[in-house]
Amino acid sequence: MSSQERILLATDNHIGYLERDPVRGQDSINTFEEILQLAVLHEVDFILLAGDLFHENKPSRESLFRTAALLRKYTMGDRSIEMELLSDPMESKSPGFDFPAINYEDSNYNVSIPVFSIHGNHDDPQGAGVDGALCALDLLSVAGLLNYFGKTDLPSDDYAQPHADGTNPNAEGITIKPVLLRKGRTKLGLYGMGNVKDQRMHFELMNNRVKMWKPKNANDYCNFLLIHQNRVKHGGMFDDSIKLVIWGHEHDCHIVPQEVAGRDYYITQPGSSIATSLTEGESIQKHVALVQVHGTDFVLEPIPLRTVRPFIAEDLELRDVAEEENIDLNDQIEVMKLIRRKVEALIVDTTGVSNMGNPNRIGQEFQGRVANKDPIVYHQAKKRAQTRVKADNPVQLSVDDPELSISEKLQRVRVATLVKEYLSAQELQLLGENGMSDAIQQFVEKDNSHSIEQYCPLTSSFLKLTKLKAEHEAAYEADKEARRVDKKAKGGKGKGKDDSASRDSMEEDDDLGIGAVSIEGSDNEDEERSYRRRKKAPAKAKAATAASKRRQQKRRKPGPR
Structure with a gap:
């Protein structure tokens, strides 16, 4: 048995991209099939994918079906696997189930070419069910x-922030455990880290919270690291135990390994296997790579992809061409004729040209000759030098920016910005702008069909609780006021009755020959008690007054003469 391991590298397949397009709908799946065919042709030991296998977070049934069918067709079979798994096969297994996480360790499957993959930003895990966040x-x-x-x-970000003293007992950061493989005398460690938001990744790296688990006899291993992040200029950020970093997410193909200053590892950027945007970087020839590992050394061989749809991008500066061909830039007809002479998609520098026609009209003339239905001509003014903006405060482009052309707005303005501006103009009374904007963004970008459905009941429940709390507070204040009045009435008995009752009582007491006695500020308790005993209730006082009048009338009634 040979000790040489053969690996096929690929990334950003974006299966399902424009799958409803009648012309380009099958481009992504066709190229993915070519990649699997190359793996069989070169008799690789396994395939490594560095994220974004799917273009959508929730791929369609058609995309899932075709992907599963191709994986079953090209990676299942009776071909023996000569690699030995040294790490725990139950590591990262599905919780609640006892089958191994590595498929060729399961006796129920005949796997001929194992496929190892991390997730990207398009097919990242979502949700918070009993099984945690899940993805395709x-x-x-x-x-x-x-x-x-x-x-x-x-x-969460709040949970991860350090305390005021700089410590955080809850801070665990990111721990990466490798998949350890051996073939003959060659040992390989596969480290993988799926997509993490850039700000969080920066936080973890700056605080030294990214830890890589090392096996025994670590120096005997050739270690590969798969990541899926934005690639920016920086110094070495990974451990020297890594030999090769396989960088996903960036679509430009720079597959030849590049050295990192001050480090011993290399970086390869395979790039996407399909063009998902009409940019110059996407027009570079697409490749996958065949990597051969022997001991702790590796050799990488680029393999061009043949099924990728040809894409040509070219710049045209109108001022320079106008001078050469003696064309009046104010003559729109002549300018349109000049543009029509370009065969494929053009990016036209319109700096200094005030009046340009509709680029969609030119695109319509090429329908049936080019595959892209979206505009093939973009009007773009020359970019001015700009100061670097911190990643923590990205610029949010407004749809009302007069300096942007329609095509630039469509390319650069994010859905979240459009939604936020629209909701701000509506002056919502019930639903919060930020929460509604987040829900709509999840609905559009992540295809989370339940995001708005979940947000509205939560907001409704919050409003109901707020209203109920206000009602409870009002009832409490009313009850408190009633108790205060009642207490005051009881505490001032004899003087706290209403004025009419007091006046009636006083008048009736006068009829009975009882004088009104003021006890305010009196220290004579006997006098007060005597007064209370003499004072009668109004009803009894009236009855006593009526009886007194009858007795007086009897005394005054003259007897018989």
Whole structure:
């Protein structure tokens, strides 16, 4: 048995991109099939995918079906696997189930070419059910079609922040455990870290919270690291035990390994296998790579992809061409004729040209000759030098910016910005702008069809609780006021009755020959008690007055003469 391990590298397949397009709908799945065919042709030991296997967070049934069918067709079979798994096969297994996380360790499957994949920003885990956050890769993994690794369970941002003294006992950060493989004398460690938000990733790195688990005899291993992040200029950020970093997310193909200053590892950027945007970087020839590992050394061989749809991008500066061909830039007809001479998609520098026609009209003339239905001509003024903006405060472009053309707005303005501006103009009374904006963004970008449905009842419940709390507070204040009045009335008995009753009582007492006695400020308790005994209730006083009048009338009535 040879000690050389053969690996096929690919990333950003974006299966399902424009799947409803009658022309380009099958481009992504066709290229993915070519990648699997190359793996079979070169008799690789396994395939490594660095994220964004799917273009959507919730891929369609058609995309899932075609992907599962191709994986079953090309990676299942009787071909023996010569790699030995040294790490725990139950590591990262599905909770509540006892089958291994590595499919070829399961006796129920005949796997000929294992596939290892991390998640990207398009197919990242979502949700908070009993099984935690899930993604499409979890479905393929539990079905035994690929091996999903590099899933990290990070605490919330507030939970991760350090205390005032700089300590945080709850801070665990990111711990990456490798998949350890051996073939003959060659040992390979696969470290994977799926996509993490850039700000959080920066926080984890700056606080030294990214930890890489090392096996025994770590120096005997050739270690690969798969990540899926924005690539920015910085110094070495990973441990020197890593030999090769396989960088996903960036679509430009720079597959030849690049050295990192001050470090011993290399970076390869395979790029996407399909063009998902009409940019110059996407027009570079697409590749995958065949990596051969022997001992702790590796050799990488780029392999061009043949099924990728040709994409040509070219710049045209109108002022320069106008001078050469003696064209009046104010003559719109002549300018349109000049543009029509370009064969494919053009990015036209319109700096200094005030009047431009509708680019969609030119695009309509090429329908049936080019595959892209979206505008093939973009009007774009030359970019001015700008100061660097911190990533923590990204610029949010407004749809009302007069300096942006329609095509630039469509390319650069985010859905979240559009929604936020629209909701701000509506002056919502019941639903919060930020919460509603987040729910709509989840609905559009992550295809979370329940985000708005879940947000509205939560807001309704919050409003009901707020109203109920206000009612309880009002009832409490009313009850408190009633108790205060009642207490005051009881405390001032004899003087706290209403004025009419007091006047009636006083008048009736006068009729009975009882004088009104003021006891305010009196210290004579006997006098007060005597007064209370003499004082009668109004009804009794009236009855006594009537009886007294009858007695007086009898005394005054003259007897018989």
